[in-house]
Amino acid sequence: MGEQITYSISEATEEATQGISISYFEKEAFDIVLNSNCTSEEKTRLFAELARFNTLYMVAKAGSGHLGSSFSSLDIISWLYLNVLKPEDRFFSSKGHDSPGLYAVQTALGILPFEKIHALRRLGGLPGHPDVGIPGAVTNTGSLGMGISKAKGFLYADDLLKVKKGRLFVLTGDGELQEGQLWESLVSAIRRKDNRLFVIVDHNKVQSDTFVANVSDLGDLVSKFSSFGWDASEGDGHNLGVIRDFIDEPGKSKPKILVANTIKGKGVSFMEHTSMGADVEYYKYHSGAPGKEDYSLARKELLESINLLGNEMQIVLPNPIEVSADPIRISTESEKMIPAYAEAILGLARSNSRIVALDADLVLDTGLIPFKNEFPNRFIECGIAEQDMVSQAGTMALGGLVPIVHSFACFLTSRASEQIYNNCSQGSKVIYVGSLAGLLPAGPGSSHQSVRDISAMSCMYDMKLIEPMNANQLAVALDWAVNKNQGSTYLRLTSVPYIPVSAGEADMDFTEGRGIVMNEGSQLTIITSGPIMSKQVMIVAAKFKDEMGINVKVIVTPWLNSLDADWYRLMLQDSSKIAIVENHYTENGFGSYIISHLSQAGVLAGRATRMIGLNEKPKCGQQDEILKYHKLDTESIFNSLVQFLDAN
Structure with a gap:
């Protein structure tokens, strides 16, 4: 998988994409299914499998994207679009990772031009996360935890302006439930006694890196949601009858929420999280393009499922269209910042027992697996909860530790801004490491492109901002932040491979405020x-x-x-x-x-x-x-x- 190791190797490698013959079903195949005389359940099942096939194609062609969460949510999304949503209704996915699956459905239905399936994560094509500039998207998502708040805003505006709109359907993820805003949004939603809001949790049990239960066990979600006053229920998210009944049952004067138990990677046996052995810690298919073998096997399985369902429904489908994937080449001269960072923090931790590393569900992307393996007691997985992570780090520092916090720069410097400022104001020396910094990679879209982090961090009291130009300078910078700087430091790290420039020994000259000619x-x-x-x-x-x-x-x-x-x-x-x-x-x-x-x-x-x-x-x-x-x-x-x- 390309992205999973991830953005740190540029979203894809030549090995993952070059020479693959990939294929997709044309819109005609979806139209045949929709125009058949089969039941709604039968149509939706086959439609969803065709959408999975095209999702696999889109991610393979783009060289990056999210297969696992797209596959887990496609039965839900397909049922909504085929059988539930009316012109006055609105739907959006709060988590945003499942956008390839959503695009596969929308292109099949003509909501988006069908040819856009060839342009996932391309300029003028379909962004890596939903954006209001794309037809069918009612709000931007990708930054997690905002979905229910956004839905409440829509409903309030409709009422105040006396606009006759329909229902609102929000799909969220179980990893996303770790964000505090989501729980804040539940409280006031019930006060308005509004039964137009339907929330479905794609409870696929796996977040970016590993099982949700390994990070922050969600416990009895139905009881928790019910305690906030919601009409909460639980069921099999791949059972279309469960989705139908959740929406069609007479509603109470309150919003409804369904904990839909799903399988991450549903539809491809080896991608399904249930196929992971007990000793497997990290899920491989959260993001990234499949390699040659994985693509071939996944395509074969999905095609067999499509043919089987087609035969059962007595539907004859056209053969998929084959094309070649565009190779994505990385220069042999390239250097990677994240692996270099992994070595640097490990070396410092071996000589300084006070160093602790905190992570926000990005242990693969931030290079912390070696640290976690060698110093498990000094590694804290905080999950998708940046504010909680940063505040913990602040008091760890006051308690005598040297905390180093890690996340994507776009989330760390914005979502936890108040907590960072609070740490600075109390004199907590914390090292903040923001990876995925800058314009590149651009595939994930604007929610993940960190091009405002310098502005956000420059105004922090007693904070030094550093962006190393190569791996050698990175090692010196981290050592300076740990051993020489008395205040806090923000390290801005590029996550894509780059061709380094170097001044030789001058790389090691780290006089504050100067540069290298x-x-x-x-x-x-x-x-x-x-x-x-x-x-x-x-x-x-x-x-x-x-x-x-x-x-x-x-x-x-x-x-x-x-x-x-x-x-x-x-x-x-x-x-x-x-x-x-x-x-x-x-x-x-x-x-x-x-x-x-x-x-x-x-x-x-x-x-x-x-x-x-x-x-x-x-x-x-x-x-x-x-x-x-x-x-x-x-x-x-x-x-x-x-x-x-x-x-x-």
Whole structure:
């Protein structure tokens, strides 16, 4: 599986996708099923299997996506779309991971253009998580725990504006139940005595990494939901009669919630979580593209199931269409930050028994498996509960430990912002490690693209922000954060493979507020940070030399909110123009900090500046096309800087 090891290896590998012949069913096959004389249950069963087949195709072609939760929810989603939803009703999945399955249903029904199945996680195609810019999506999801709150907002607006809308159906996940907001949303929902709200929990027992029960046992969910006043029930989520009865039974004057017991990976025997042995800790098929063998076996199983159901229903379906998967190649020169981080934290932990690691259900993505295996008593799996994790870390620090917390940067720095600030205000030294930082990977969509984390963390009291440019500098940065910095540190880590730039031994020079001069030049100096943009800028500098005969100075700094003004004054003395290139929004990002502080120090007197970075909501797609769209590819950066040099 590609993503599962995951975004840390770029969402997919050449081995996983190259040379696979993949196939899909055309819309005609779904139409034949829908127009048959079979029962609603029979139609839905076969429709859902066809949707699973196309979901497998979409994820394989994209090179990434979520199969396990798509497969577990497809019987529920298919029943709703085929038999329940009326034009005035609204449905959305709060968890968002099941978007490939949802898209497979929506394309089959013409809600989305059918050809979009070929464009999952592509620019102009279907985003990795639902977005209101796509037909059929009523709200953005992907950031967990928000679904019921969003549903309540819709209902309140309908009532206040006297808009005659129908019912609201929300699908949520059991891992998502660890987010505090979801439980907050239950309380007030009952106060309005509104029976238009139907919530279904896709209770497939497995969250991102492992069994839910291993992280935070949910216990008796029906009793818990009932205690909040909801009309709660439980049943087999793959039994269509259970879904039908849940919706059709006469409602009380209260919202309804169904705990639908499902199987993660349903429909493919070896992907079903029930096939995991007792000694298997991590579920393999939460996310990522299947490899050649897995794809072939899964396709065979689904096709056999489709043919069997078709024969039982006396339906003749067309053969699936075969195409070739686009290979996703990773350069042999690439380096990976997350495995390097795994080595760095393990090395420090061996010499410092006070180091503890906290994780938010991303142990695979954050490189913590070696740490967990070697120091199980110093590893805390907090689940999908970032706020709880950060507050625990704060008092661990007050108690004498060195806590290092881990999550995706997009969730850690935003959802737990208040808790981080509280930790800083009480003097808790905590190291915050945000992976999946920056514009890439762009496949998951805007909910997962962390391009505002520098803004969020720069305003924290006594917090140093660091973005290492390569694995060597990462090791030095983590050592500095643990052993030298007296306050808190935010480490911003790239999760995709990158071609590293290096200054040799200078990589180890970690003087606060300074950078490394990677290329000498005058007239124009480019300042950047991190592995993605440092490589882009070095290519741009080479283009200036080769095409225009101009030597451009390049400074790569790991310090995002620390600046040695005297050092920069010396480095910039021969440059009349200064450009900042960053993997973040330009507004209130790294560039804003650099230019503001250089200006206050009088370094920029008589010098022109330009900031190059993100200026709009990040788009979803593959790496090269997204860099080009946002004008962060080398050609666009070069052209922008040529114009900058030519300007008076």
